[in-house]
Amino acid sequence: MREKLTEFIAQQPPSKIVMEACGSANYWSRQFKRFGHEVKQISPQYVAPFRMGSKNDKNDAVAIVEADRRPGMRYVPEKTQEQPDIQCLHRVRQRLMKNRTALINQIRGLGLGVPRMNPVAKKGAMLCER
Template identity: 45%
Template sequence: MFDVIGVDTAKNVFQLHGVDHDGAGILRKKITREEFLPYFQALPRSCVGMEACAASHHWARQLTALGHDVKLIPAQYVKPFVKHAKNDATDAAAFCEAMRRPDMAFVPMRSAENQAALGLLTMRD
């Protein structure tokens, strides 16, 4: 079904963009935070790409627990793939495009304990 799904996370609404093996866009969907995990629970195992930020590590752990392969990408590596005016939908499409690059560098997913420790270090600074 989906080869890659790009997710642009936000506070309340997430934008999804999915492509098939040939790179054709077959999913463009906006879903709420409450619909996010149930939606991915119903999907077959997919490769999911998101921006590497604090919240995405949480969502990556949740999606990994559901059986999906999650890759976190630094925002500066995705920026060249935004084709039109920057918005949530084009950002999600750019994640799909970046995920398909063979030389893309990904950020390792952090555990909850690691994130909490980094939060303490940041507060001290």
């Protein structure tokens, strides 16, 4: 399916492509730009008011075109390939910090953070707090 879409877009003359911003929009934006197309992404919150009826591909396409025709429409900037990678690293770091804090709080809750503990438990608690 991806290959067919890429082949189809490659055969089209350079034109303006407007899409709703989503998880894969940046990937497709980069693919389409390789073939000389101008690509714009619109935030879903700006497309939703123009959608008539239930959410399906046809209604989405009509709503995207209507939203794009509005003067002053704000577009979502395309993310570079590095930006999602950096965002992923930040999320992993944030999760590690959250887990570390939870472990420290659990150790304190069990009373292992008190200086009266045995030497083995004290050393383990000190390692966790680093």
